[in-house]
Amino acid sequence: MPDGALFMKAKESDRFSFQHFSVSASPQDMQDFLDELLHFSVYEMDELNLLQIQMKFFEIGSKHQEMSLSYCDGILKSPELMDKLRNGKFEVVLSDPMYPCSEIVAEELNVPLVFTFRFSIAHATERLCGQLPAPPSFVPGAMSKLTDKMSFTERIINMLFYLFVDPFCIIAWKKFDNYYSEHFGRPTSYCEMMGKADIWLIRTYWDFEFPRPFLPNFKYVGGLHCTPAKPLPEDMEEFAQSSGDDGIVVFSLGSMIDKMPKETSNMIASALAQIPQKVLWRYGGEKPDTLGANTRIYKWIPQNDLLGHPKTKAFITHGGTNGIYEAIYHGVPMVGIPLFGDQPDNLVHMKAKGAAVIMDNIKTTQPQDLVDGLNAVINDPSYKENAMRLSRIHHDRPINPLDESVFWIEFVMRNKGAKHLRVEAHNLTWYQYHCLDVFAFLITILTVVLYIFFKMCKFFIMRCCFRSKRKSKKE
Template sequence: MKVIIEELHVKGHEVTVVRPSESLLISEMSPLYTSVTVPSPGGFKENIEGFLSRQLDIRLQGKNPSFWSKIWTYIQIEKLTLDQFIQLHIIRSQIVIQMFEDENLMQSFHEAKYDLVLTDPFAGVGAMLARRLQVPLVFNVRWTIQGEAHFLIAPSPLSYIPFTATELTDKMTFPQRIKNVLSYNLGMFTMSYIAEPYYKPVVKKCFGPDVDYSTFFLDADIWLMRNDFFFEFPRPTMPNIIYMGGFQCKPPKPLPADLEEFVQSSGDHGVIMMTLGTLVRKLPRGVTEEIAAAFAQLPQKVVWRYMGQRPANLGNNTLIVNWLPQKDLLGHPKTPVFVTHRGTNGVQEAIYHGVPVVGLPLFFDQPDNLSRIKAKGGAVIVEIAELDRHIFGDALKTALYNSSYRENMQRLSRLNRDQPMKPLDKAVFWIEYVIRYKGARHLQSQSHKMSWFVYNSIDVIAALLGVILLVTFTCISIVMLLWRIISVGKKFKHE
C-alpha cells in the first residue's frame, strides 16, 4: 500500500489512511498521508508472533514422519491457521462496529467527501466503509476474506486452474484433478466458515437484512491484482481486473558503503542473500545451526538478516544483520541466489531482478508461491522439517551452479519488464480513472451477483430438458395412439 500511496502523493492526491491503533506496519505520522487511528483490541503483535512460533514447532516435529504423522501435522497446522484467521476477523468486525458507532468519526468521513476507498480486502473493513460512505471502491488485492480473488469473480475451470495451496500446475493428471476439485470445495467452505459468522451479522446490522452478504465484498469497481502471468498460470480473467505484478519493484540503489565493501570482497563468487521477511526474525536453534554450517561450506559470501542468537558455527564468510536493503541487494550484479520464505513481495522482487531462489516455505501462501516459481524453473524448495546442512547445502549448490535456474529467472524478468506501461503507473492510472468517472460500473460483470444455479444455467438446462421430455412424450403418445388406431382398424377389417 505504501508504494501506491507514495505515487498518489507525488501526483498531488490527498490521502487519508485509516489504521488500527495496534498496527505493526503503518506509521501514525507520515508526510505522505493523514492518518485516522481507530481503537483495536490489544495483544495482536504477541498473538501473531505466538502463532508463527507454534506453527514452526509443529512443522519441525514432523521430521521424517510416517504417513499418519504427516496427516496429523497437517491437521494441527490447519487448525492453528483457522483459529488465527478467526481471531483476525473477530477483531476486524469489532473495529467496523466501533467505527460506525462513532458519530463524530463518521461525520468527519462524510464531510471529507472522499473520491474513493482503496483497500486490501484480506479484511472486510475497507469494503464496508466504502459502502457506508457511498464512494467507489478499488481493491489492492490478491487474497480476500473469501479466498484468492480470481476464484471469486473470474471463471475458474478446475481442470486446469490449480486451487490455492494445492501446489499443482495447469497440467494436471486425473488424480491431481480429483485433488483439485476436493481442495476447492473444502477450501471455499473453510473460508466461509472462518469469515461469515463474524461479518454477516455486521452487514445485517449496519446495512439491513436485504443486503446480499455473498456479494457484499465483491462489489469493487477495479481489482488491482498483485500478480501477473509471468508468475501466474494462464487463466480466464475479467475486464475490471488490472494486473500490476511487480508494481513495488524499482531499479537498485547503491548499497551502504560498508555493505558494498563486503559484497565486493566476495570476488567472482558473489554474495548469497537470506531473509525470511519482517515477521520471522529468528528460527529454532537447531535449524539455525544447520543453516550456518551449510553457508560456511560455500566459497560465496552470505548476508543473512537474522535477529536470533548468533550461531556457534557461523562461518567467516557470513555477515548477520538486523536489516538489509533487500531490493538493492537483489539488484546487485554479485547476488547469484536469494534464500527466502517467499512471500508475495519477495516473489515479485526476485523475478524483477532475475535472481534464482532457494525457498523455505513456512506459512500461508508461501508454499504455493514457491511451487509456481519451481514449475517455471527458477526455484529449489527445501522443507523446513527436512532441513539439515547437507540438504540445504545441496539446494544452494543447485541454484548456484545449475545455470538453467538463472536463465529461467532472467527470462521471467524480461517478461515482467517488457510491458507498454509500468505496473505502478497502470495502478495509479486506474485509480485516477475511477476518480474521474466516479466508478467503473461498465467494467463490472453481473456474474458474481448470480446464484450458482443461474450462473451455470441449470434453470435453462432444466427448462430445455423439460421441453425435450414433453415433446418426446407427446411424440411417443401420438405414435402409440396412431398405432392403436391402425391396429384396431386392421382388426375390424379382418373381422
C-alpha cells in the same frame, strides 16, 4: 490508522494525513496472534491430521475475525471520525479486503471502492464475491500447491479443495454478514458488499500466475513495489566485491522470522559455510556456533538493492510475495524454504516456471539439502535463464505496475466508479450463473418431445399390427 496497528506507522506526514482511531485489540494482541499462527504452521501442523488442522485454523480465524470487527467498531462507531470522513470530500476508498468494513465506509461516503488484494485461500473471495471465473480443471486453488498442469488425481484434489473451502468461508463470514446487516438495518452480506468494488488491483502478474480467465475490473499489478537497485552501504559493497567470480547469496526469511531455534540456525549456518559464495543473511537471533567466514549476519539488509547487485547469484527466501517479486524483477534464481501461508504455493509457482528449487520443511531440511539446492540454482544455467525470462516478461509491459495502479485509481475517481466493468454475474442466482434453469428447461422440452415421439411411434406400430391382424383373419 488503528492505534493497535503492528506494522503501520504514522510517518511521511508531508505526503499523507493520518487519523488515529481506538480499537480494543492492542499491538501485543496482534503480535500474539501472528506468533500463534506462525508457530502452529511451522512447528505443529505436520503432526496433526486434516480435521485437527482445520479446527485449529477455524480457531485462529475466529480470533482474526474478532480483531477485524474491533477495527470496524473503531471506525464506524466513532461519530467524530465518521463526521471527518463525510466532510472530507473524498473521491475513493482504497482498501485491502483482508480487513473488512471498507465496503461500509465507501457506502456511507457514497464514493467508489478500489481493492488492493493479494489472494484468498482457494480464491474464495475473488470467486464468490468478485465473480472471478476459476475452472477447477486448470486453475489451481490458491494454497493448494498445485500447478495448472494437473493429473486426474490432482484435479480431484483441486475440486475437493474448492468444494471444502467454499462452505467453510461462507460459515466463517457469518459474523461479518450479521455485522453488516445490523449496521445497515437490512439483510445484506459481506460478500455482496465486497462485490460492489469497482476495481480489484491484484498484486501478482503473468510472470508469477498461471494463465487463467479474468474479468475487466480485475487488474494485475504485481511488483508495484519493485525499483531499480541503489548503491549498497560501503561495508556491504566491499563484502560483495570480495566474493570475486563466485559472487554472493542473499538470504532472508522475511520480517516475521527474526529468530529461530538454535539447532535450526546452526544447521543453516553449517550449510552456508560449505559454499564458495559470500552470504549476506538477514537474521536477528543469536549468532550460530557454526557460522562460516563466508557468511555475515545483519539485522536488516537492503534486499531489493542486493538482489539487483551484479554479484548476486541466488536468493534464499521463505517465499513471500514481495521477496519473490524483487527476485523476478532482477532475474535472480531462488532456493525456497517455505514457512506458512501462501509461501509454499508461491514457491511452487516459481519451481513450475523453472526459477526455483524448494526445501521441503525447515524442520527436516539437512545441511546437504540446502547446499545441493544452492549448487543447483547457481551452477545449472537453466535456473538463471528462466529467472531472466520472467524478468523480461515483468518488464515488457505497456505501463509499469505502479503507474497502472495509479491510473485505475484515478480512472475510478474521474468516472465516479467503474460499474461498466462489473459483470452481470453479480445479479444472477447460483443456478442462473451455471445455466441450470436453462438446462432444466431444455431437458424438460427434450423429455416432452421424446415422450410424444415414442407415443406416436407406439401408436403407429400398434395400428400397423392391428391392421395386419385384421388382414390375416380375413384371409
